[in-house]
Structures are given as structure tokens and as C-alpha cells.
Amino acid sequence: MAEKLLEIKNLTTSFRIKDDYYAAVDNLSLTVNKNEVLAIVGESGCGKSALAFSIMGLHTRAKIDGDILYKDKNIAKMSPAEINKVRGKDLGMIFQDPLTSLNPLMEIGDQIGETLILHNKNLSKNKIREKVLDLLNKVGIPRPEYVINQFPHELSGGMRQRVVIAMAIANEPELLIADEPTTALDVTIQSQILELINKLKNEMNSGIILITHDLGVVAEMADRVAVMYAGQIVELADVKTLFENPLHPYTRSLLNSVPNANEEQDKLHVIQGIVPSLQNLPREGCRFSARIPWVDETAHEAHPELKEVTPGHLVRCTCYKHFSFPDDSKEEQHVLS
Amino acid sequence: MWKFSVRRTLIMIPQLILLSIIIFVLAQLMPGDALSGQIGPDVDPARLDEIREEMGWNDPWYEQYGRWVGGVVKGDFGDSFRFKMPVSELIGQRIMNTVWLSIVTLILTYLIAIPLGIVSGRYNDTWKDQLVTGYTYVGFATPLFIFALVMLWLFGFKLGWFPTSGSVTPGLVSGTFEHFMSKVYHLILPAFSMALITTYSTIQYLRNEIVDTKQKDFIITARAKGASEKRVYNRHILRNSLLPIAAFFGYEITGLIGGSIFIENIFGFPGMGQLLVESITLRDYSVLTATTLLFGVASIVGALISDIILSIVDPRIRIK
Amino acid sequence: MSYLEVKDLKIHFPIKGGLFSRTVGHIKAVDGVSFSLDKGKTYGLVGESGSGKTTTGRSIIGLNNITSGQVLFDGVDITNIKRAKSDVRKDIQMIFQDPYSSLNPKKRVIDIVSEPLRNFENLTRKEERKRVQELMELVGLSPESILKYPHEFSGGQRQRIGIARAIALKPKLIIADEPVSALDVSVQAQVLNFMKDIQKELDLTYLFISHDLGVIKHMCDQIGIMYKGRYVEEGTADDIFFNPQHIYTKRLVAAIPDIDPNKREEKRKFREEVKAEYEKSYNDYFDEEGLAYKLQPVSDTHLVALPEKG
Known part of the structure; x- marks a missing residue:
């Protein structure tokens, strides 16, 4: 039995627009285990980043309900002072754009050192420098004693992302949240960074939440996958099950819309319509139903819940049983066409 | 970095030459000359023409310009026609007054702008911010010379707290403490009047920098490291926002020049601004061109200082 | 005969340095690239950032100056496209990467799409409006929406507006620079499908620039791989x-x-x-x-x- 690291219970993160609150993350429950990579997938606007920011307590103007249990502490209920002790120490975060997420006017060494100083008050200057050099080495940056005094703009994109990672792992956090860590990078750099994250995970035994819209990255990295749509998890399964036996129409649509380097496809699947904006999110019934209008209304549940279909494989709504792609109702469409 | 500074300084040379030509030609184009005010029944126009010929005022402008520039590079701006003394000496008496006025105004400007800008930027869109932005709008909308007149009337004449003209109480011996204090005393009201109005641009600049920096991604990174709000502000937001303000410094000098012309005239403060206006009304060309040239040089140098400061504080430029 | 032919293309940018900003060297952004593509086909140009793929594409429509080499389009030398005849310039259009910043936010869709029409064709207001409406229909957007502003559209729709602008003059060659890199997978699928559709319909030739190999494989008949300004494989x-x-x-x-x-x-x-x-x-x-x-x-x-x- 995997050891629980983080448990999210009925988390709702809402933003105020004019006079009403709209939930970007809606009554979401999820656990992350030690030494596992949990991928969260979905299009932009589905609430994955809002979820990550909630876990890190980084929302400044959101209303957060529900519990985020880390060890015996509830992050969702912490005061700013308490959460500052956890962030950067137990929880580390890697951001999408390594250029904008580094302070342009601060030396690399100082930026990494800051994470150390904040959580280890008694470290001497020399000790910090030593540790920073160590970290730069660990993330595979050549000539660390030179890079330590450089500024972000002097490094390449891949090197900058390594710096961001070094910052996130400085205090060996137990939980690492990586928010689209390779989206801004070239494909060869991407594979190096992913490999690095994997290596660090094995060294530190941490749990990783990997947020991405790239299903290839998911297939390569994840142990378990949560597919999010409109603030909810619509499908949750281990990675092999999800790719071999995807159930929810949204998951299947996503898989079908990716051009696959291994197979010939003439046409890619297009999900009808667009991800609704926060104010226009359907709040009742199956939220994905509007984008699969050819599926009969009676196929959807009135109050769809995430239900376990087989052990460890959870799906929301019953519509998956009645779903097929419109053109040629062939289930294998994403494999052959 | 020094390469950049040297190159930037070299660019100044053609700017200065162009400036001197423009100033000289404009002065020439002004109707009348220093003698035209003296035409009267008892003056023989022929005699005036003679004087003009003697002074070389009838030569083509480029010959006059050549003579003038030749003198300027030697520090000789010619003689003032009206004060009957060398222009350099005349300016020498005044220039330090303007320099002191500018320094005190600058200090006051920053003393007002930095705290207000920080409050306004940090608590943007709250009542504190609205109060400060309200003030900057008033500062923006109020003409300096009207505000200065109100200040002079209120604190100088009505309340009598400050002197109403001059730069020092007459009769004090230069170098004594009383002399120094009297100078400061005379500076306060004009400097304050100018600072209160001109500070609005610095406040707004700082506020916008802070509001901008607050929304940058690296601020989220800093929070994710576990930095407290206080540290986020001091280490990341303030530091990054104040650097451009430092670079703005040189341009403040340009602003001060415009201000000092009004202020010195209203407060009867014997500085360069006052001298400039006097020389215009009296058609005292040698003084006029000299003061304008100095003001022009000050603005060009101000821009130079800004660029150099920016190249020092911003690593993204510094590295080149 | 090939439709577009690029011969030994070199694009060097000067590096300024020293006290007087003299040219002290050159960045060889593109350094001797040759390729040719056939009518109605899609040619993929792949490379990492800084490989020179975008510079190559931009130079063909004259957005970067060509240092040396030759570009032939349908047998005509267009190396100096800015001086070429206007119908040649009409025939080559470009689609840009970012649908968020490549459309002027202060202009209505009708003005954005009709801009090339105004530059090259003398149409009356009425004709122009009709053409724009036809184009909108062609890219799958409602013809009524021509009076809207770009921010009222989603990312995929915006990229379609960019495509509508590019095909307004019935071009023969489209240079697409990372047209789907800024889009979500499902929207990406939409745009890619659509590009394939209009290719058949309008007999278009594409030069497709991308760093995403999956997309390249899906779209392209022929592929060139660039590295540091040169071809490594084709x-x-x-x-x-x-x-x-x-x-x-x-x-x-x-x-x-x-x-x-x-x-x-x-x-x-x-x-x-x-x-x-x-x-x-x-x-x-x-x-x-x-x-x-x-x-x-x-x-x-x-x-x-x-x-x-x-």
C-alpha cells in the first residue's frame, strides 16, 4: 500500500467576478503518494494551475474551501506565517516559464540561496555557497562556480529551467509540484529536464504532481493520471490503464486530437466548442455534455460523481458507456484511421 | 560598461555643437538688439549703427558664431552689455545658488516621492492609493507658477515664516554658520514649492513600477520559496522597482531647469533662471546665449547620467 | 520543376561592437540553406530555437534581408521580394505563431482580414465586405462576426482569423511559422485539420515551420532539419x-x-x-x-x- 503524502478533500477554489464567486476547482478530492508522479492533464482553463496554486497557497484573491492535508497539517487552513514555513521546504514548485519566474536583477546564486536561508536560519554564508554549488551540480549545470554569479538572461532556456528546479529542490521537499515544466522548452531539452526530474524523484523519494497538457509527457513520466475538465476530475487511473483503456469521452477526445508520431492519421479529432470560461461553466449535470451533443441526454447522470469502475480506475458520469466518436463510431479511431 | 559610457559621452559632442548653433541662431533671430531699447530723441541713430559695426553685429552669423565659440571653449562668454562685466563672472555669482536650489529640491522630491510611491504601489486600488494618486493629479494639473505664487503669498507674506526674496540675508559674512543657515532658510520655501509639484511624475513612475513588478512571475516564485510578504516586498518588488527610479535621476535634472526658471523669478532668487529671463527682456545676448547653453548642457548631461546609472544598475545592460 | 526553390541561402546579421559600433563579426543565422518544394505539398522546416528556421521563412517574404543566395518562386527570381511585382507578393502569405499578438487588438476583424485586400486590390466597400464574409465562412467563423474585435474570439478562432487574412488574396504559397505552438491540443487539431482542408480546396503549398515533430510528421510530405543555420538532414x-x-x-x-x-x-x-x-x-x-x-x-x-x- 502506497504511503499517503498529500490528501485533498473537497477542495473548492473560487474567484470573485463582479459580485459572485465562481469555482475554478470544484469540490475536488485527490491523494498524492510518496515516490509517485501524479499527472494532471487538461486543456488550459480546466483548473489545473488553480489547483496547484491552491496547494501551494499562492492564490491571493481566491476563496478556498475544503481541506488540503499534508502530514497532520491542513494547508488550506494555515495562516500566512505557517504556510511560509511549509512552502519551499516541504512543498517545492517548478514553474512553466523559466525566464519570467526568475528575478532578472538577482544573481543565480542569491536566488537559489534565498530558499536555503528562508528555512535554515543558522547557515553561514560559506555553507550556503557550498550548498548552492552542490545544487547546481545536482541539476547538471556545468561550471557552477561561474554560473553562481550570473544573471538569468545570461543562461539558455534549458539552463534556466535547471536553476528553477534547483530552487525548488533546495530543501529536498517531499512534494514537488511541476506546472508545465517543459512547455517552453525544445524537445531535446524537454527530455533532459524530464529525466532530471525523474532522477531527483528517485533520490529524494518525493511525490510529484506533474501538470501538463502534453500527453506524451504524461505517458513518459506519470504513475497515475488525473484528467481534469471544468474544475473537476473526470477520470483517474494509473497511466497504463488510462492510455490503454480510456473511458471518459473527454479523455478519449484528448487522446484522439494529438498527432501521433508513430501512426498515420489523416484527420485529427476535434473537440467541438471551446472550454467554457469560468463564468459560463455548466454547474449541473455532466459538464462535458455540451461538447458531445450527439450523445443522447439520457446517457448523462443528473449528478455525476467520480465512481470506481475497476480498482484504481475512477470515471465521472455514465455517459462513457454510450459514447462513440461521431464520424465512424469506431472505437479504435485514435489508433487507426 | 566603461566602453558604453565612453561611447555615450562621445555621442554628446555632436549634440553639444548642434545645441550651440541652434541657441546662437535663435538669439540672432530675436527682433531688436541691446541698443534698440536706447533709441531716443537724444541718440543719434548713426552713432548706434557705428557701435553695431564696431561690435561686429553686422557680420554674417557664422562669423559671429565662430568668434563666440572660440571664446566659449576658453571659458570666455564675452561681456554682458548691460551689467558691464564678463558673463562668466556674472554666471559665477549665480550658478551656485541654482545648484543648491536644485539639490535641495531633488532631495525633497525623493523624500516625498519614495514613501508615497511605495504606499500607492503596494496598496494599489485602496483608499491610500487613491489619496496619493489624487495628489499626483493635483500636482499634474496645477501650474507651477501659480502654486509658487500661492506658497509665497501664504508662507512668505501672510504668515511671514519665510523670506520673500533673495538667497541670503544681506550683511552676513560668507563662511560663517549664520551665513549658511540663512542660505538654507532662503532655500526652503522655493525648493518645497517646486518639489511638491514636480514630484508627481516620480511618484507615478514608482507606483507603476511597483504595480508592474508585483504581477511578475518571479514574485510568485519568491512566495513559493516561503518568503514572507515583507521579504517579498523588500527583496524583490522594491529593489526591482527602485532601480529604474535611480536611472530616472538624470532626467529629473532636465525637469528642474524648467522649474527653476519660474521659481527663481517668483521668489526673487538670484540664480540662473532669473538671469535667463532678465537677459531675454534686456536683449543681453552674451548672457542669454551663455545661460541657455549651460541649461542645455545640463539637460544633455542629465540624460547621460541616466543612461550611465541604468547601465550600472541593470545587469541586462551592464553585461554588454 | 519545383515550385519554390531556395538556393544556398545565407542570412548574416552583423554584430556591432567596439567604441564606434563597427561591425566586428556576423551571426550566421542561416548559412547556406538549399531546398525546394513542389506545388500542393507541405514542406516541414524543423529545428530548435535559434536554428534559423524562422529566419529562413521570414526571409522568403522579405521580413529578413537576404545576405546571399537565391529564391525562385514558380521560376521567377524573388530574392529581392520587396522589389518584385505585386502579384508575386500576393501569391506568398504568412501565418504567424501567436494568435494573441499577431492581430491588432484595436482593429475589427473586417479591417484585419481586408488589410491585404486594400493593399493589393481596389474593391468597393461593399465588395470588400462580401469578400471578408466569404473568407470568414471559409475558415469556419460566422460571417456576422466581422465587426467583432480579436479579444472576443478564442485562441483557435483567432488563428483562423490569421489564416483568413493570409488566404484573402488567394495565395499559392503559405509560410506557416509555428501556427499551432501557442494552442491547446484540441484547438491545435482544429487548426491543423482546417489547414489540410483548405490546402486541398485552394491547391495551396505550405512551408510549415515548427519545433513540434509530432505536428510536422502529421502535416508534412518532406522535412528539412536545421541546426545552427545549416541543414543536417532532409x-x-x-x-x-x-x-x-x-x-x-x-x-x-x-x-x-x-x-x-x-x-x-x-x-x-x-x-x-x-x-x-x-x-x-x-x-x-x-x-x-x-x-x-x-x-x-x-x-x-x-x-x-x-x-x-x-
Whole structure:
């Protein structure tokens, strides 16, 4: 039995627009285990980043309900002072754009050192420098004693992302949240960074939440996958099950819309319509139903819940049983066409 | 970095030459000359023409310009026609007054702008911010010379707290403490009047920098490291926002020049601004061109200082 | 005969330095690139950031100055396209990467789409409006929406507006620079499908620039791989993906994430092998400056940058 690291219970993160609150993350429950990579997938606007920011307590103007249990502490209920002790120490975060997420006017060494100083008050200057050099080495940056005094703009994109990672792992956090860590990078750099994250995970035994819209990255990295749509998890399964036996129409649509380097496809699947904006999110019934209008209304549940279909494989709504792609109702469409 | 500074300084040379030509030609184009005010029944126009010929005022402008520039590079701006003394000496008496006025105004400007800008930027869109932005709008909308007149009337004449003209109480011996204090005393009201109005641009600049920096991604990174709000502000937001303000410094000098012309005239403060206006009304060309040239040089140098400061504080430029 | 032919294209940017900003050297953004593409086909230009792929594309429509080399379009020399006849300029259009910043936010859709029409064709207001409405319909947007502003559209719709603008003059060649890189997968699928549709409908030729190999493979008949301003390999999609010859291409193809989680270990091992090979044989594939050699044919369709026989 995997050891629980983080448990999210009925988390709702809402933003105020004019006079009403709209939930970007809606009554979401999820656990992350030690030494596992949990991928969260979905299009932009589905609430994955809002979820990550909630876990890190980084929302400044959101209303957060529900519990985020880390060890015996509830992050969702912490005061700013308490959460500052956890962030950067137990929880580390890697951001999408390594250029904008580094302070342009601060030396690399100082930026990494800051994470150390904040959580280890008694470290001497020399000790910090030593540790920073160590970290730069660990993330595979050549000539660390030179890079330590450089500024972000002097490094390449891949090197900058390594710096961001070094910052996130400085205090060996137990939980690492990586928010689209390779989206801004070239494909060869991407594979190096992913490999690095994997290596660090094995060294530190941490749990990783990997947020991405790239299903290839998911297939390569994840142990378990949560597919999010409109603030909810619509499908949750281990990675092999999800790719071999995807159930929810949204998951299947996503898989079908990716051009696959291994197979010939003439046409890619297009999900009808667009991800609704926060104010226009359907709040009742199956939220994905509007984008699969050819599926009969009676196929959807009135109050769809995430239900376990087989052990460890959870799906929301019953519509998956009645779903097929419109053109040629062939289930294998994403494999052959 | 020094390469950049040297190159930037070299660019100044053609700017200065162009400036001197423009100033000289404009002065020439002004109707009348220093003698035209003296035409009267008892003056023989022929005699005036003679004087003009003697002074070389009838030569083509480029010959006059050549003579003038030749003198300027030697520090000789010619003689003032009206004060009957060398222009350099005349300016020498005044220039330090303007320099002191500018320094005190600058200090006051920053003393007002930095705290207000920080409050306004940090608590943007709250009542504190609205109060400060309200003030900057008033500062923006109020003409300096009207505000200065109100200040002079209120604190100088009505309340009598400050002197109403001059730069020092007459009769004090230069170098004594009383002399120094009297100078400061005379500076306060004009400097304050100018600072209160001109500070609005610095406040707004700082506020916008802070509001901008607050929304940058690296601020989220800093929070994710576990930095407290206080540290986020001091280490990341303030530091990054104040650097451009430092670079703005040189341009403040340009602003001060415009201000000092009004202020010195209203407060009867014997500085360069006052001298400039006097020389215009009296058609005292040698003084006029000299003061304008100095003001022009000050603005060009101000821009130079800004660029150099920016190249020092911003690593993204510094590295080149 | 090929439709677009690029011969030994060089684009060098001067590096300014010293006290007087003299030119002290050149960045060879594109350094001797040649390729040709056939009518109605899609040619993919692949490379990492800084490889010169975008510079190459932009130079063809005159957005970058060509240092030397030749560009022939339908047999006509368009190396200096700014001086070319206007109907040639009409025939080549570009689609840009970012649908958020490439459309002027202060202009209505009708003004954006009709801009090329106004530059090249004398239409009355009424005719113009009708053409724009037709174009909107063609790209799958409602003709009523021509009075809206770009921010009222989603990312995919905005990219379609960019496409509508590009096809307004019925061009024959479209240069698409990372047209889907800023879009979500499902929206990306929409735009890619649509580009394929109009290609058939309007008999378009594409020069498709991208760093995403999955998209390139899906779209392109022929592919050129660029590295540091030079070609390292050129061939059909099959040549490049299933029979890569240059070590750089091998590494690039190996780095593509595999969508099958079962192949994870296999893939990881494969990547390590390729990496080891890359490090070991680096000097066999690149010259002293770390640049690629000249292309040598290995089959009818397949060219690889290898040192001269020896």
C-alpha cells in the first residue's frame, strides 16, 4: 500500500467576478503518494494551475474551501506565517516559464540561496555557497562556480529551467509540484529536464504532481493520471490503464486530437466548442455534455460523481458507456484511421 | 560598461555643437538688439549703427558664431552689455545658488516621492492609493507658477515664516554658520514649492513600477520559496522597482531647469533662471546665449547620467 | 520543376561592437540553406530555437534581408521580394505563431482580414465586405462576426482569423511559422485539420515551420532539419522518422515523448544509447566549429550532412 503524502478533500477554489464567486476547482478530492508522479492533464482553463496554486497557497484573491492535508497539517487552513514555513521546504514548485519566474536583477546564486536561508536560519554564508554549488551540480549545470554569479538572461532556456528546479529542490521537499515544466522548452531539452526530474524523484523519494497538457509527457513520466475538465476530475487511473483503456469521452477526445508520431492519421479529432470560461461553466449535470451533443441526454447522470469502475480506475458520469466518436463510431479511431 | 559610457559621452559632442548653433541662431533671430531699447530723441541713430559695426553685429552669423565659440571653449562668454562685466563672472555669482536650489529640491522630491510611491504601489486600488494618486493629479494639473505664487503669498507674506526674496540675508559674512543657515532658510520655501509639484511624475513612475513588478512571475516564485510578504516586498518588488527610479535621476535634472526658471523669478532668487529671463527682456545676448547653453548642457548631461546609472544598475545592460 | 526553390541561402546579421559600433563579426543565422518544394505539398522546416528556421521563412517574404543566395518562386527570381511585382507578393502569405499578438487588438476583424485586400486590390466597400464574409465562412467563423474585435474570439478562432487574412488574396504559397505552438491540443487539431482542408480546396503549398515533430510528421510530405543555420538532414517523413541518418536527427527523434506508457523503459534505454552515440561520434558529424557538413544524398529523397567522402 502506497504511503499517503498529500490528501485533498473537497477542495473548492473560487474567484470573485463582479459580485459572485465562481469555482475554478470544484469540490475536488485527490491523494498524492510518496515516490509517485501524479499527472494532471487538461486543456488550459480546466483548473489545473488553480489547483496547484491552491496547494501551494499562492492564490491571493481566491476563496478556498475544503481541506488540503499534508502530514497532520491542513494547508488550506494555515495562516500566512505557517504556510511560509511549509512552502519551499516541504512543498517545492517548478514553474512553466523559466525566464519570467526568475528575478532578472538577482544573481543565480542569491536566488537559489534565498530558499536555503528562508528555512535554515543558522547557515553561514560559506555553507550556503557550498550548498548552492552542490545544487547546481545536482541539476547538471556545468561550471557552477561561474554560473553562481550570473544573471538569468545570461543562461539558455534549458539552463534556466535547471536553476528553477534547483530552487525548488533546495530543501529536498517531499512534494514537488511541476506546472508545465517543459512547455517552453525544445524537445531535446524537454527530455533532459524530464529525466532530471525523474532522477531527483528517485533520490529524494518525493511525490510529484506533474501538470501538463502534453500527453506524451504524461505517458513518459506519470504513475497515475488525473484528467481534469471544468474544475473537476473526470477520470483517474494509473497511466497504463488510462492510455490503454480510456473511458471518459473527454479523455478519449484528448487522446484522439494529438498527432501521433508513430501512426498515420489523416484527420485529427476535434473537440467541438471551446472550454467554457469560468463564468459560463455548466454547474449541473455532466459538464462535458455540451461538447458531445450527439450523445443522447439520457446517457448523462443528473449528478455525476467520480465512481470506481475497476480498482484504481475512477470515471465521472455514465455517459462513457454510450459514447462513440461521431464520424465512424469506431472505437479504435485514435489508433487507426 | 566603461566602453558604453565612453561611447555615450562621445555621442554628446555632436549634440553639444548642434545645441550651440541652434541657441546662437535663435538669439540672432530675436527682433531688436541691446541698443534698440536706447533709441531716443537724444541718440543719434548713426552713432548706434557705428557701435553695431564696431561690435561686429553686422557680420554674417557664422562669423559671429565662430568668434563666440572660440571664446566659449576658453571659458570666455564675452561681456554682458548691460551689467558691464564678463558673463562668466556674472554666471559665477549665480550658478551656485541654482545648484543648491536644485539639490535641495531633488532631495525633497525623493523624500516625498519614495514613501508615497511605495504606499500607492503596494496598496494599489485602496483608499491610500487613491489619496496619493489624487495628489499626483493635483500636482499634474496645477501650474507651477501659480502654486509658487500661492506658497509665497501664504508662507512668505501672510504668515511671514519665510523670506520673500533673495538667497541670503544681506550683511552676513560668507563662511560663517549664520551665513549658511540663512542660505538654507532662503532655500526652503522655493525648493518645497517646486518639489511638491514636480514630484508627481516620480511618484507615478514608482507606483507603476511597483504595480508592474508585483504581477511578475518571479514574485510568485519568491512566495513559493516561503518568503514572507515583507521579504517579498523588500527583496524583490522594491529593489526591482527602485532601480529604474535611480536611472530616472538624470532626467529629473532636465525637469528642474524648467522649474527653476519660474521659481527663481517668483521668489526673487538670484540664480540662473532669473538671469535667463532678465537677459531675454534686456536683449543681453552674451548672457542669454551663455545661460541657455549651460541649461542645455545640463539637460544633455542629465540624460547621460541616466543612461550611465541604468547601465550600472541593470545587469541586462551592464553585461554588454 | 519545383515550385519554390531556395538556393544556398545565407542570412548574416552583423554584430556591432567596439567604441564606434563597427561591425566586428556576423551571426550566421542561416548559412547556406538549399531546398525546394513542389506545388500542393507541405514542406516541414524543423529545428530548435535559434536554428534559423524562422529566419529562413521570414526571409522568403522579405521580413529578413537576404545576405546571399537565391529564391525562385514558380521560376521567377524573388530574392529581392520587396522589389518584385505585386502579384508575386500576393501569391506568398504568412501565418504567424501567436494568435494573441499577431492581430491588432484595436482593429475589427473586417479591417484585419481586408488589410491585404486594400493593399493589393481596389474593391468597393461593399465588395470588400462580401469578400471578408466569404473568407470568414471559409475558415469556419460566422460571417456576422466581422465587426467583432480579436479579444472576443478564442485562441483557435483567432488563428483562423490569421489564416483568413493570409488566404484573402488567394495565395499559392503559405509560410506557416509555428501556427499551432501557442494552442491547446484540441484547438491545435482544429487548426491543423482546417489547414489540410483548405490546402486541398485552394491547391495551396505550405512551408510549415515548427519545433513540434509530432505536428510536422502529421502535416508534412518532406522535412528539412536545421541546426545552427545549416541543414543536417532532409528527406520524406519516413526517411526522417524511421531512418534518420544524422546523429542530430536521431537524437531529436529519440527525444519525442512516446504516447505509449508501456514503451517507457525501452525508450529510456534507446535515448541513452543515442546520447552515448551522439557524444562518441560528435566529431564525425560536425566540423571544428560544431557546424554541419554539406548534404550528401543517401537515397533519391534522403540527404544527410556528412563529411566529404574519405
